[in-house]
Amino acid sequence: MEFKTVLTSCPYCGCGCGLLLEVLDGKLVGTLPSKTSPVNHGKLCVKGWTVHEFVTSPNRLTKPMVRKGDTLQESSWDDALNLAATRLKEIKEKYGSDSIGVLTSAKCTNEENYVLQKFARAAIGTNNIDHCARL
Amino acid sequence: MTNSIEEIEGADCILIIGSNTSIAHPLIATRVSRAKARGAKLIVADPRKIPIILQSDLHLQQNLGTDVALINGLMHIILKKGWQDQVFIDERTENIEALKKVVENYPPEKVSEITGIPVADLEKAAEYYAKAERASILYTMGITQHTTGVDNVKSLANLAMLTGNLGKESTGINPLRGQNNVQGACDMGGLPNVYTGYQAVIDQAVRQKFEEAWGARLPDKIGLTATEMFPAVLDGKMKALIILGENPVVSDADCLHVEKALKAIDFLLVIDIFKTPTSDLAHVVLPGAAFAEKEGTFSNTERRVQLLRKAVEPPGESKPDWQIIQELSSRFGYPMDYASPRAIMEEIAKLTPSYGGITYDRLQGDGLQWPCPNTEHPGTKFLHQGRFTRGKGLFSAIEYKPAAEIADEEYPFQLTTGRVHVHYHTGTMTRNSPSLEREISECFLEMHPEDAVELKVADGDWVVIASRRGAVSSRVKLTDAAGRKTVFMPFHFLESRANILTNPAFDPIAKIPEYKVCAVKIQKMDPSDKSILSSASAH
Ligand code: SF4
Numbered sequence: 001m002e003f004k005t006v007l008t009s010c011p012y013c014g015c016g017c018g019l020l021l022e023v024l025d026g027k028l029v030g031t032l033p034s035k036t037s038p039v040n041h042g043k044l045c046v047k048g049w050t051v052h053e054f055v056t057s058p059n060r061l062t063k064p065m066v067r068k069g070d071t072l073q074e075s076s077w078d079d080a081l082n083l084a085a086t087r088l089k090e091i092k093e094k095y096g097s098d099s100i101g102v103l104t105s106a107k108c109t110n111e112e113n114y115v116l117q118k119f120a121r122a123a124i125g126t127n128n129i130d131h132c133a134r135l
Numbered sequence: 136m137t138n139s140i141e142e143i144e145g146a147d148c149i150l151i152i153g154s155n156t157s158i159a160h161p162l163i164a165t166r167v168s169r170a171k172a173r174g175a176k177l178i179v180a181d182p183r184k185i186p187i188i189l190q191s192d193l194h195l196q197q198n199l200g201t202d203v204a205l206i207n208g209l210m211h212i213i214l215k216k217g218w219q220d221q222v223f224i225d226e227r228t229e230n231i232e233a234l235k236k237v238v239e240n241y242p243p244e245k246v247s248e249i250t251g252i253p254v255a256d257l258e259k260a261a262e263y264y265a266k267a268e269r270a271s272i273l274y275t276m277g278i279t280q281h282t283t284g285v286d287n288v289k290s291l292a293n294l295a296m297l298t299g300n301l302g303k304e305s306t307g308i309n310p311l312r313g314q315n316n317v318q319g320a321c322d323m324g325g326l327p328n329v330y331t332g333y334q335a336v337i338d339q340a341v342r343q344k345f346e347e348a349w350g351a352r353l354p355d356k357i358g359l360t361a362t363e364m365f366p367a368v369l370d371g372k373m374k375a376l377i378i379l380g381e382n383p384v385v386s387d388a389d390c391l392h393v394e395k396a397l398k399a400i401d402f403l404l405v406i407d408i409f410k411t412p413t414s415d416l417a418h419v420v421l422p423g424a425a426f427a428e429k430e431g432t433f434s435n436t437e438r439r440v441q442l443l444r445k446a447v448e449p450p451g452e453s454k455p456d457w458q459i460i461q462e463l464s465s466r467f468g469y470p471m472d473y474a475s476p477r478a479i480m481e482e483i484a485k486l487t488p489s490y491g492g493i494t495y496d497r498l499q500g501d502g503l504q505w506p507c508p509n510t511e512h513p514g515t516k517f518l519h520q521g522r523f524t525r526g527k528g529l530f531s532a533i534e535y536k537p538a539a540e541i542a543d544e545e546y547p548f549q550l551t552t553g554r555v556h557v558h559y560h561t562g563t564m565t566r567n568s569p570s571l572e573r574e575i576s577e578c579f580l581e582m583h584p585e586d587a588v589e590l591k592v593a594d595g596d597w598v599v600i601a602s603r604r605g606a607v608s609s610r611v612k613l614t615d616a617a618g619r620k621t622v623f624m625p626f627h628f629l630e631s632r633a634n635i636l637t638n639p640a641f642d643p644i645a646k647i648p649e650y651k652v653c654a655v656k657i658q659k660m661d662p663s664d665k666s667i668l669s670s671a672s673a674h
Pocket of ligand 1: 010011012013014015016017040044045046047048049160161162163
């Protein structure tokens with residue numbers, strides 16, 4: 001049996017509480033508050049305490065999917081990524097860069113936001129990039 | 136936030152306005168309690184009796200959408216009594232005369248009439264705030280989600296500057312960010328007008344710097360905001376959308392309109408960790424990794440950049456979003472080949488003055504608060520010390536404007552929306568947490584008991600709530616939390632999507648829709664009869 005805790009940051013609200021994820025044999029089994037975090041000093045709210053639950057939900061997406069008519073069907077990464085890249089290229093060529101919009105995420109990391117806005121601006125060639133902070 | 140979370144404890148007066156702090160930001164509410172225990176005065180301005188009023192010295196229950204009038208009224212009293220900080224005003228600000236001229240027209244009696252707050256309470260609030268040695272303002276979407284959102288924020292800045300409550304420990308104007316990385320998404324240039332660190336896309340020197348670093352020609356025109364993109368789809372101007380980890384079909388104002396746009400679009404790519412009503416409409420859906428399954432950083436509401444560490448592997452074939460995006464980019468013809476999030480942060484630091492000193496090695500402990508311009512810099516606890524970014528702080532003279540949609544004969548109720556303590560945003564995450572879903576699994580509409588008598592509905596009855604945009608059904612919960620004719624509904628529930636009702640009219644500058652006020656009518660419903668609902672939402 002291998003048990004460890006991993007210090008990380010709560011993904012819910014902007015407080016950014018520090019928390020410890022409890023991992024047993026490679027599986028997420030619980031959450032504890034970080035006592036040393038300058039934000040939360042060993043406390044969490046009910047959302048923070050249960051944060052491992054959504055991560056381990058059986059409803060998580062586990063495979064790429066592409067639309068076939070009215071339904072989404074599982075596909076390989078290669079096919080899904082190629083389809084997405086091809087369609088975006090076609091649309092850019094036909095209607096111009098500004099016919100594409102990108103919504104980045106206040107839930108994703110800084111690095112992911114950075115890479116996505118770089119993709120929008122440098123690859124697609126548009127400043128049509130925003131996120132739901134207004135919402 | 137101009138100041139830090141821990142500084143809240145040291146304030147002598149805290150004004151909470153438009154923030155349901157104990158529900159939406161529980162660990163900041165803890166700091167407020169500690170300040171109270173030290174003897175701080177707490178003023179809560181909110182149209183509803185939210186939990187934190189139990190600790191307050193004063194609850195100002197303003198009518199929906201009257202914040203500018205309220206704040207102008209407070210400043211009127213402060214100036215009349217001579218409680219302003221004249222030294223701060225003289226040394227650090229400009230345009231005070233214009234402000235004085237406008238607030239002159241907001242005497243307590245008039246403000247009381249607009250806001251519904253008794254004159255005596257306005258006077259008390261002005262006194263508590265202005266006479267405190269250190270006063271701090273906390274606000275959230277209750278201030279920004281209005282057609283006058285920018286006016287509201289500027290008014291708060293006026294109030295803080297008038298009393299010298301900026302650029303000092305335990306003061307400031309402190310927006311509490313709703314989502315964990317809203318701050319970071321903005322910092323990283325997830326906005327149509329700026330690159331990382333708020334460097335303007337229309338600034339030629341900045342653009343050139345990024346063109347060189349990225350090896351590409353970059354567009355010089357400001358892009359569309361999220362609220363402008365969906366209408367652009369319906370106009371036929373926007374043909375494809377990439378949506379990363381967002382669920383606008385539930386979260387956006389007038390979301391039936393968003394749904395219509397996404398159904399009409401040529402190509403929709405969604406990257407998410409769960410199936411959502413938005414991903415259901417996509418042409419391609421790519422499975423991302425959750426926070427526990429990847430490395431990276433988040434920037435919290437006090438500008439603290441903190442490390443995210445990987446605890447477990449992502450399920451199935453899902454993978455970190457940064458990897459997905461770079462693979463997509465490479466196939467699109469713009470190769471990206473970052474070895475890790477650490478490598479991405481190195482590039483961010485190089486191109487972003489305020490993140491210049493941020494490295495993964497330095498983030499190991501408590502993280503770092505930007506601005507942090509170089510690797511020797513310890514980070515910045517509070518902003519505007521000694522000087523504002525633009526030099527002098529500018530007072531803005533702002534007149535009160537009513538909400539875009541106010542109750543009338545046909546739609547006699549005003550609806551406001553918000554959160555509940557166990558759920559989060561569109562519920563994609565919390566509603567997949569069994570312990571949270573068990574607490575509250577169904578939407579409710581809060582209604583004043585006297586209104587319920589008039590409508591002949593009892594607690595727990597089903598009603599149909601309709602606005603000019605659509606209709607939803609929900610059970611009624613009777614409470615006198617808000618005044619008569621004001622109803623409240625959380626927006627987490629797909630079954631009763633509050634945002635079918637909300638008004639997409641937005642602030643002209645910030646483009647934030649008016650989630651916090653719209654006019655609705657309410658009708659009792661027989662739960663077995665769904666026909667009124669579908670007919671009402673058909674248009
Ligand atoms: S534990 Fe609660 S208060 Fe702390 S960041 Fe998470 S959601 Fe926010």
